[in-house]
Amino acid sequence: MTWEYLIWFAGAATLCWVAGAVMALRGQRVGVTAVMSAVGSAIFFSFIVGMWLSLERPPLRTMGETRLWYSFFLSVAGVTVYARWRYKWILSFSTLMSVVFICINLLKPEIHSKSLMPTLQSVWFVPHVIVYMFAYAMMGAVTLFAIYLWVRSARVEPQGEELGVCDNLVRIGWAFLTLGMVMGALWAKQAWGDYWTWDPKETWAAATWLGYLLYLHLRQQTRDYNLLFALLIFNFLMLQMCWWGINFLPAAQGVSVHTY
Amino acid sequence: MTLQWGYKRAFWRCVLLMVVGAALQMTLGDFDNKFLRYPWGLIFAINYLYLLLLIYVQGAKWKWLQQLSDGYAMISSLASLMVLTIIFGLTRQDPSTTGVIGALGFSRMTSSWVFILVLFYFTTTLGVTVIRDLHHFRKVRLAASLSHVVVFVCLTAAMFGSADKERVTVSLALDRMTYMGQTRDGEAYELPFALTLREFKMEEYPAKLYILDTQTENSSQEFLLAESEGAEAQVGEWQLKAKHIVDMAIRMPESAEWREMHHVGAAPAVKVEAVNKATGARFEGWVSCGSHIMEPAYLWLGERYAVAMPRREAKRYLSRLEIMDDKGEQWRENIEVNKPARIGAWRIYQVGYDTQRGRWSTSSVVECVRDGWWGVVQVALWLMLAAAGVMFLTAGGRRIAKKSKEVKQ
Numbered sequence: 158m159t160w161e162y163l164i165w166f167a168g169a170a171t172l173c174w175v176a177g178a179v180m181a182l183r184g185q186r187v188g189v190t191a192v193m194s195a196v197g198s199a200i201f202f203s204f205i206v207g208m209w210l211s212l213e214r215p216p217l218r219t220m221g222e223t224r225l226w227y228s229f230f231l232s233v234a235g236v237t238v239y240a241r242w243r244y245k246w247i248l249s250f251s252t253l254m255s256v257v258f259i260c261i262n263l264l265k266p267e268i269h270s271k272s273l274m275p276t277l278q279s280v281w282f283v284p285h286v287i288v289y290m291f292a293y294a295m296m297g298a299v300t301l302f303a304i305y306l307w308v309r310s311a312r313v314e315p316q317g318e319e320l321g322v323c324d325n326l327v328r329i330g331w332a333f334l335t336l337g338m339v340m341g342a343l344w345a346k347q348a349w350g351d352y353w354t355w356d357p358k359e360t361w362a363a364a365t366w367l368g369y370l371l372y373l374h375l376r377q378q379t380r381d382y383n384l385l386f387a388l389l390i391f392n393f394l395m396l397q398m399c400w401w402g403i404n405f406l407p408a409a410q411g412v413s414v415h416t417y
Numbered sequence: 418m419t420l421q422w423g424y425k426r427a428f429w430r431c432v433l434l435m436v437v438g439a440a441l442q443m444t445l446g447d448f449d450n451k452f453l454r455y456p457w458g459l460i461f462a463i464n465y466l467y468l469l470l471l472i473y474v475q476g477a478k479w480k481w482l483q484q485l486s487d488g489y490a491m492i493s494s495l496a497s498l499m500v501l502t503i504i505f506g507l508t509r510q511d512p513s514t515t516g517v518i519g520a521l522g523f524s525r526m527t528s529s530w531v532f533i534l535v536l537f538y539f540t541t542t543l544g545v546t547v548i549r550d551l552h553h554f555r556k557v558r559l560a561a562s563l564s565h566v567v568v569f570v571c572l573t574a575a576m577f578g579s580a581d582k583e584r585v586t587v588s589l590a591l592d593r594m595t596y597m598g599q600t601r602d603g604e605a606y607e608l609p610f611a612l613t614l615r616e617f618k619m620e621e622y623p624a625k626l627y628i629l630d631t632q633t634e635n636s637s638q639e640f641l642l643a644e645s646e647g648a649e650a651q652v653g654e655w656q657l658k659a660k661h662i663v664d665m666a667i668r669m670p671e672s673a674e675w676r677e678m679h680h681v682g683a684a685p686a687v688k689v690e691a692v693n694k695a696t697g698a699r700f701e702g703w704v705s706c707g708s709h710i711m712e713p714a715y716l717w718l719g720e721r722y723a724v725a726m727p728r729r730e731a732k733r734y735l736s737r738l739e740i741m742d743d744k745g746e747q748w749r750e751n752i753e754v755n756k757p758a759r760i761g762a763w764r765i766y767q768v769g770y771d772t773q774r775g776r777w778s779t780s781s782v783v784e785c786v787r788d789g790w791w792g793v794v795q796v797a798l799w800l801m802l803a804a805a806g807v808m809f810l811t812a813g814g815r816r817i818a819k820k821s822k823e824v825k826q
Contacts, residue, residue, distance in 0.1 A: 344755075
């Protein structure tokens, strides 16, 4: 499997996801709709597995490779949330975001090397990155929903149930951020001798984690949705800084051990 | 948005704490954690826990004590810590003390009084919340309560155990016993055990061949991975083919030929055929990255471009160590990246080697790390994994959604 096949697998997956999203909006049966979207995710996952086999290592190292997982997990998160809470709009959101990241990979392909440096050869590598990608996907979904609710608030006030959706997504996303951070800490102890070294990536991961934690606590104390939505968007910006922003941040140049 | 009085008071408390921190930073300089060295760190930690218990118990009587750990205090301390962490992330960490950032200690954030006081305040509000959670335990709050406990344990262990961490870098030369190392502050440190490097081994990834523009010194983005003989790749307008691959080769004197030889300093070499797709021009010759005794070899493609091989990337490297503890007991261990050796509270990590000599390195750099509190932190981290799992499984959100509805009404 090579990157040239991405367009075909992604194309087939997108067709299924779009069909699932349309079916959900039209209010068709939940089971059939979820299966349609899940088939799209399965097709996309088969590309990832193919890359894994041909690279002889998990495709989790480069930005392009992590974007593959991001697209995949966005679709999985969409199907899971739809099947569990039956939000009709979620499949449209998850499809849109998955496709955006696929397009970035198609338009800006990177040179993907086969080698994996010794530090990355650990049992923690795969779960650490995968749970982070899943968390990022959930936070991406909640950010989009928050923007939608905020823009709409000029006409319709956000309902309690809709804010409840934000809470659910943040709780799941935060749980996965925690999993990723703790796995990273256990791995860091094994690789570098310390579980926390305030490396720029770690510092921004901590800031993001605190930001979402602040949302979860603030949510129980305030009904000011302007403040809550602003915080969600701000947190997502911090998450971007943690994910790729530090590669361009002057304060982090040449000091992060998280550069691969 | 009008801020409630509770928030105003709580945020002012944080601002005051930061001002006090800044004043201490300017008068006393960086926070020095040496006073927390064993056993004092442990003694302070036990007293701190007792103090938290007192705050919780006396909170019923004294309102101001209660305010140290109410919802407002939690939000304000969490927000303050987040802001300082963002400043931390935006500030380059170096020893400079110049400028406002340097004077406030933000360029050495972990030693900054402002950061430490806010972190301490946050941990205190969290600690009292933990006691409250345990005192009034409710099953529905299992995930939150568990998260509170483990985050509190991690922060407490990290703060009170920070002075007990030792990181000692040791440079080992082949067959020479060493028990002295250097701390990060550059001080000599005598280890309670001695290390001898008996062997250094390294595996490398297959060679990658790039086309180098010798005028701009830029190399091509694409490359030929010389994984097996016959491997081909299109690099720019050139079709490269690896005709013969030798893992350990020596260039023959006065000749462009490379021959297989297992000898110290031998380098990988690839015989390459390059064909220009546009002009049909064809070149063939040996390419090697060289070694500490061999010059690299290039295949010239006319006057400007050449096929070049950078040093191969390390796949894994290990040091075979002989360890002797203070009782005179001896044993052997292999250490490599991600696989440290363990001696009591110490762990020995593979850090580096002589990169000039690569796989022929006769030295190895290891780091010996001691963290007496790691056991506590490790348990807390595993519990945190469990807490996150519980949070994911219980994120049904019906309760919060219902609550929001009630609030709206």
